[in-house]
Amino acid sequence: MEIPVNQFEKINVASPSDLIIEQIKNQISSGKLKHGDKLPSERQLSETFGVSRTYVRESIRKLEFYGVLKTYPQNGTFVADSGIDTIEGLISNILKVGSRDFFSLVETRLIIEVNSARLCAVRRSEKSLTEIEEAVVNFENEVNRNNDPYEADLAFHTAIVRGSNNKVLKSLLEIIIPDIISSYTEYRMCSSTRELNNTVKEHRSLLEAIRKQDPDEAAELMNKHLENVMKFARNQF
Structure with a gap:
């Protein structure tokens, strides 16, 4: 018997920006990234992640909007001075918003x-x-x-x-x-x-x-x- 196709569900593939955000979350959770730590430059992150700078910029912009990161002109991007639980909760919300609906x-x-x-x-x-x-x-x-x-x-x-x-x-x-x-x-x-x-x-x-x-x-x-x-x-x- 052939089963109906509607028994299957669409596969949602994570976007590169969401994967970058997830990595930053893991770095903060593990303590490798702490309050006030400076992130590498967009160029360095782009080369490390193996994606275009557009995805890196998008990830940083989302994290800035929610107060997880703070960018200072001429100085770079830093982890905001918020509690770890707060930051993890914010990032989880960002990833939920990022899932395509x-x-x-x-x-x-x-x-x-x-x-x-x-x-x-x-x-x-x-x-x-x-x-x-x-x-x-x-x-x-x-x-x-x-x-x-x-x-x-x-x-x-x-x-x-x-x-x-x-x-x-x-x-x-x-x-x-x-x-x-x-x-x-x-x-x-x-x-x-x-x-x-x-x-x-x-x-x-x-x-x-x-x-x-x-x-x-x-x-x-x-x-x-x-x-x-x-x-x-x-x-x-």
């Missing part, structure tokens, strides 16, 4: 970006408006060239979050960006020509709402912009 990822993105669009419409400067305009053009160019537009799309959304002038919202988005890229590539979101052309139009509408500083319209458009992604995510789980 597409629906939770999209839901979190919706919360961050709708509020960012509203704030950006109120607080945007001429400099941030120019950055958003350039991101709109870059995305459209990538679509017209038939290139992979995912990173250009995220650059547009990141520009809006930066324009909100809220550092916490910006940090939260930066933490989930690597998982957003991985998930969108895996699920091939917005890959048809029609979907991509609709996205171009929606980006331009968002830009205009922010340009005329209409927070309600900007928030509504962002919510609508991500609505189809939410519907897709619900259907996956």
Whole structure:
């Protein structure tokens, strides 16, 4: 008798950044890394782990956000002055957040970006408006060239979050960006020509709402912009 395929479960492979975080946790737990100890440089860690500096930087950024590490310009990155139990608990939470749950990822993105669009419409400067305009053009160019537009799309959304002038919202988005890229590539979101052309139009509408500083319209458009992604995510789980 052939057993049904749904008896098996999807294998979740840990990302390099999560494996780096796990190693740092083990170093702290074993006492090899103590409060105030300085980590090797990104280049040295990259060579030791055998991964690109992007993964090292992502791991450090996550650990900094949760207060496990502290980076001082020109001096380097150090283990924060927190209790071992606190640090271990924080790292465990980071690794749980890092495990890919597409629906939770999209839901979190919706919360961050709708509020960012509203704030950006109120607080945007001429400099941030120019950055958003350039991101709109870059995305459209990538679509017209038939290139992979995912990173250009995220650059547009990141520009809006930066324009909100809220550092916490910006940090939260930066933490989930690597998982957003991985998930969108895996699920091939917005890959048809029609979907991509609709996205171009929606980006331009968002830009205009922010340009005329209409927070309600900007928030509504962002919510609508991500609505189809939410519907897709619900259907996956």
